[in-house]
Amino acid sequence: GGARPAITAAACAALFNAGEYDSDHLKNMLDFCQKNIWPGGNSNRYFGHWHYAHFYYAQVMYRGETKDWDKYIEDIGKQILRKQSASGAWMEGHVGPVYTTAINATILQLDKGYLPIYQK
Numbered sequence: 001g002g003a004r005p006a007i008t009a010a011a012c013a014a015l016f017n018a019g020e021y022d023s024d025h026l027k028n029m030l031d032f033c034q035k036n037i038w039p040g041g042n043s044n045r046y047f048g049h050w051h052y053a054h055f056y057y058a059q060v061m062y063r064g065e066t067k068d069w070d071k072y073i074e075d076i077g078k079q080i081l082r083k084q085s086a087s088g089a090w091m092e093g094h095v096g097p098v099y100t101t102a103i104n105a106t107i108l109q110l111d112k113g114y115l116p117i118y119q120k
Helices: 005-017 024-036 050-063 066-082 097-112
Strands: none
Touching: 005 024, 005 050, 024 050, 050 066, 050 097, 066 097
């Protein structure tokens, strides 16, 4: 039981990738993500699978309204960059620095559209 922000964010991204943007179920999941993942409020704390959640939620925000993406990446970008080590890697997280660095670097460059899957 309990809330699962990371899985909910991944489900939203999967639905967006499938072209589903308007279902009531998706709207409920997006509301949940905004309350539990969006920078600020409850999401200021680190929770299990924080990086995984933001990897998928960043994709959802990027594909959504531009104003939402701009606010999200400004806020989450600051949080991410604050934790970067002098070597350029991110050392926090349970999986390890390679995973965490890859996730964070992907989030920070989504709007560059380097990978075809992230191009608008």
